[in-house]
Amino acid sequence: MPNKIAVEARNAVKVFGQGDTSHSALNDVSISIKQGEFFTLLGPSGCGKTTLLRLIAGFETPTSGQILLDGADITALPPNKRAVNTVFQSYALFPHLTVAQNVGFGLQMQGRPKAEVKATTAEMLALVKLDAMADRKISQLSGGQQQRVALARALAPKPKVLLLDEPLSALDAKLRKDMQIELKRLQHETGITFIFVTHDQEEALTMSDRIAVMSAGNILQIGAPRDIYVKPANRFVASFIGETNFLPGTTAPGGVRLDCGATVAVDGSFMPGKVTLAVRPEQVRVQGAGTAGAIPAIITNWVYFGTDTHCYLVLSDGSPVVARLQSPAMGEAGLEIGASVGVTFAPGAAQVLKD
Amino acid sequence: MAIGKDRTRRNWLLSAPALILLTLAAAGPLLIMVVYSFLSPGQYGNVQWIFSLEGWRSILFTEDIFEPGKYTLADAHLTILMRSLKLSLLTTLITALVGFPTAWFIATKPPKTRVLWLFLITIPFWTNLLIRTFAINEVIRNEGLLNSFLLWAGLITEPLRIIYTDTAVFIGMAYVYLPFMVLPIFAAIDRFDMRLLEAGFDLYASRLQVLRRVILPIVKPGIIAGSILVFTPSIGAYVIPRILGGGKNLMVGNLIDLQFGQGRNWPLGAALGMTLLVIVMIALAVYTRVTNRENDRG
Numbered sequence: 029m030p031n032k033i034a035v036e037a038r039n040a041v042k043v044f045g046q047g048d049t050s051h052s053a054l055n056d057v058s059i060s061i062k063q064g065e066f067f068t069l070l071g072p073s074g075c076g077k078t079t080l081l082r083l084i085a086g087f088e089t090p091t092s093g094q095i096l097l098d099g100a101d102i103t104a105l106p107p108n109k110r111a112v113n114t115v116f117q118s119y120a121l122f123p124h125l126t127v128a129q130n131v132g133f134g135l136q137m138q139g140r141p142k143a144e145v146k147a148t149t150a151e152m153l154a155l156v157k158l159d160a161m162a163d164r165k166i167s168q169l170s171g172g173q174q175q176r177v178a179l180a181r182a183l184a185p186k187p188k189v190l191l192l193d194e195p196l197s198a199l200d201a202k203l204r205k206d207m208q209i210e211l212k213r214l215q216h217e218t219g220i221t222f223i224f225v226t227h228d229q230e231e232a233l234t235m236s237d238r239i240a241v242m243s244a245g246n247i248l249q250i251g252a253p254r255d256i257y258v259k260p261a262n263r264f265v266a267s268f269i270g271e272t273n274f275l276p277g278t279t280a281p282g283g284v285r286l287d288c289g290a291t292v293a294v295d296g297s298f299m300p301g302k303v304t305l306a307v308r309p310e311q312v313r314v315q316g317a318g319t320a321g322a323i324p325a326i327i328t329n330w331v332y333f334g335t336d337t338h339c340y341l342v343l344s345d346g347s348p349v350v351a352r353l354q355s356p357a358m359g360e361a362g363l364e365i366g367a368s369v370g371v372t373f374a375p376g377a378a379q380v381l382k383d
Numbered sequence: 384m385a386i387g388k389d390r391t392r393r394n395w396l397l398s399a400p401a402l403i404l405l406t407l408a409a410a411g412p413l414l415i416m417v418v419y420s421f422l423s424p425g426q427y428g429n430v431q432w433i434f435s436l437e438g439w440r441s442i443l444f445t446e447d448i449f450e451p452g453k454y455t456l457a458d459a460h461l462t463i464l465m466r467s468l469k470l471s472l473l474t475t476l477i478t479a480l481v482g483f484p485t486a487w488f489i490a491t492k493p494p495k496t497r498v499l500w501l502f503l504i505t506i507p508f509w510t511n512l513l514i515r516t517f518a519i520n521e522v523i524r525n526e527g528l529l530n531s532f533l534l535w536a537g538l539i540t541e542p543l544r545i546i547y548t549d550t551a552v553f554i555g556m557a558y559v560y561l562p563f564m565v566l567p568i569f570a571a572i573d574r575f576d577m578r579l580l581e582a583g584f585d586l587y588a589s590r591l592q593v594l595r596r597v598i599l600p601i602v603k604p605g606i607i608a609g610s611i612l613v614f615t616p617s618i619g620a621y622v623i624p625r626i627l628g629g630g631k632n633l634m635v636g637n638l639i640d641l642q643f644g645q646g647r648n649w650p651l652g653a654a655l656g657m658t659l660l661v662i663v664m665i666a667l668a669v670y671t672r673v674t675n676r677e678n679d680r681g
């Protein structure tokens with residue numbers, strides 16, 4: 029895959045309203061999405077994910093900044109002149125048309141010949157496994173089937189970029205898992221660039237080539253799922269993606285001296301002063317009290333999750349720590365509530381975060 | 384099976400009151416009209432119970448006064464029928480053309496202002512039709528508001544002769560029946576999911592295509608309902624052509640009135656009434672057929 033840029037936002041700003049009631053939904057967002065990439069916008073509700081998507085689709089014009097598609101400035105183009113299609117969260121299927129007519133709509137509007145419309149529609153319906161339902165009305169479909177029609181309809185005109193705004197949020201857990209796999213397959217088969225919006229971090233981690241984590245109209249970090257999980261850029265990203273233990277401390281020679289008194293070795297250089305140390309629960313080990321180099325802690329609770337058991341601990345300064353242990357290991361150690369233990373972190377697991 | 388039969392019978396019983404009322408109120412008078420149209424006119428109105436096709440024949444043909452048995456085409460009746468059809472179709476068309484944007488305008492307003500606009504639309508209903516029609520008369524007559532203003536503004540030197548023309552009747556009907564078009568279309572647009580507009584634009588449709596391929600097919604039931612509500616009273620209009628047409632530009636309603644009144648020809652009046660009914664039914668059948676076919680073409 030050549031690393032050509034499919035979509036680019038340059039210093040995109042979007043302010044809704046005017047004067048006192050104005051509200052900035054996007055502050056100076058710049059982003060480059062590569063061709064054929066499965067790119068995810070992840071962030072809490074109201075952080076501007078939909079707004080960014082709507083700027084790319086053309087439903088909103090940026091207050092300032094530019095949107096580029098395949099290197100061409102499309103900021104001023106209306107949505108019907110952009111080779112970009114959207115899978116709407118509400119699906120927005122046409123209720124007066126059949127499944128096939130819905131899927132063929134975009135091609136028809138582009139003025140493609142009848143035979144081509146028919147052939148591509150059939151091809152798309154086969155792709156989403158709805159061939160048998162071509163002549164049904166939309167109201168006769170289940171939620172999952174409607175979702176597939178929406179996908180086929182948006183893919184049929186073979187857009188350069190497909191925008192998906194929380195397309196799976198209306199589906200139940202099982203169907204959601206199936207559709208996640210389905211989406212990956214479709215993206216693989218069509219080779220179309222997908223920009224996917226979700227506020228489900230697990231969904232983002234499992235599906236994306238790259239993720240942009242957003243908060244309050246800003247992009248905080250862009251990177252591969254693994255990079256974002258292992259090396260979160262700041263406290264917000266660390267807490268939004270996966271669970272994290274945050275331990276207050278101050279910088280000391282060779283590491284960070286936690287408020288409980290123990291010193292943890294940390295790689296890399298950082299500004300001296302007060303810092304926060306982040307450790308993922310699965311990187312925390314629980315050992316017998318008095319183990320060399322271990323931080324003394326007391327077990328306050330544990331919860332059994334099947335393969336995993338979450339062990340809740342507290343350090344001497346009162347900081348809570350969660351350890352995710354494999355359940356057999358937990359059982360063997362015979363750890364009980366109230367037991368005094370020692371906590372260690374896997375090498376390189378502790379990260380120093382800016383707040 | 385037995386249960387099904389029981390249920391069917393119970394349903395019939397439950398709907399019996401409505402059915403009886405419908406029969407008495409709608410079918411009954413209609414039946415009287417049908418019977419009367421096949422009888423002979425009485426000397427001073429009313430009917431003689433002698434079978435005759437004269438009522439139906441005189442719709443289109445008049446018997447020569449000097450040569451009994453010689454029939455000529457009843458030009459006057461034809462003119463009136465054609466005028467009724469033309470004016471009511473035009474009224475339906477113009478109210479649809481004006482009513483759709485109006486309804487769209489109201490339906491896309493925030494709920495608070497929407498109530499106000501709907502209220503304004505229904506204000507004319509508060510006044511008697513006769514009074515409203517005289518008000519239009521006051522506006523368009525030769526010395527009326529419109530002409531006075533145009534003369535004062537120097538846009539014309541002679542008053543425009545609108546009153547007592549087909550145009551006057553048309554203006555009157557369009558004004559009076561417009562709310563009947565706006566309200567059902569508004570109800571349809573109100574139910575319309577505006578997100579479909581974005582879906583249309585997203586799929587490369589131009590504004591016109593979104594209107595034709597997305598909005599119109601979906602709000603079509605509202606337009607059909609409005610058209611029926613406007614066309615039906617228009618073609619049978621009586622008060623408006625009477626006042627604004629000035630007795631010269633009659634419509635079917637006036638002609639029927641004439642036959643039951645001064646004309647003393649109740650069978651002809653009844654036959655004309657039936658004709659009106661048939662025209663309305665044919666028009667509605669054709670209209671729904673055509674609009675449905677357009678939709679199926681998708």
Ligand SMILES: Nc1ncnc2c1ncn2[C@@H]1O[C@H](COP(=O)(O)OP(=O)(O)OP(=O)(O)O)[C@@H](O)[C@H]1O
Pocket residue numbers: 044045051052053071072073074075076077078079080227
């Ligand atoms: N048309 C609008 N007018 C005014 N404010 C708006 C408009 N659209 C969005 N906003 C505001 O902009 C901010 C970002 O909205 P946006 O819809 O992009 O959030 P989001 O990240 O998609 O959230 P969610 O996960 O809830 O969908 C919000 O504070 C929202 O209230």
Ligand SMILES: [Mg+2]
Pocket residue numbers: 077078079193
């Ligand atoms: Mg959103």
